[in-house]
Amino acid sequence: MSEPLSEPASGPVTVRPARPDEYELVGDLTVEVYVDGGLVSPTSSYVGTLRDAADRAARADLLVAESGGEVVGAVAYCGPGSPYVQIAGPDEAEFRMLAVREKARGLGAGTAMVRACVGRARAAGLRGLRLSTQANMVGAQRMYERMGFVRTPDRDWVPAPGVKLLLTYVLVF
Helix, strand or coil: CCCCCCCCCCCCEEEEECCHHHHHHHHHHHHHHHHHCCCCCCCCCHHHHHHCHHHHHHHCEEEEEEECCEEEEEEEEECCCCCCCCCCCCCEEEEEEEEECHHHCCCCHHHHHHHHHHHHHHHCCCCEEEEEEECCCHHHHHHHHHCCCEECHHHCECCCCCCCCEEEEEEEC
């Protein structure tokens, strides 16, 4: 398990591809954010998916946010053809499993990672970027809306029986 930050990281946020030696840390960080944050039950089968950062890196672009020399967040950018794509059309990308450590929130790591995903989608000539989020992720939804994402209720979905409805958003280029 990764060590929690003793103090909030400070300094500018840099977004870059995760390195193989960071996959375990990224998996632990993602589980910490989703499970400790009450977003996913510790007994959910999804915990294994959250922990498997190496698989995300192999099948999508696994990005990390770094601040003050520490990895404080991670996200999977999923371009067309990635098996991690759930709601994007053939001319769109999506991002998944955005996670920022609680002690690092408010530093701009989430915004920086979303901007990096937007940049990748635009550079690929895609027409949009999509995401799914839980209804209780209100802070994240505010960030997405500030960045120009709009709700797409026609794409809202339930990923598995017994799982709550996921809300969807798109940023069209």
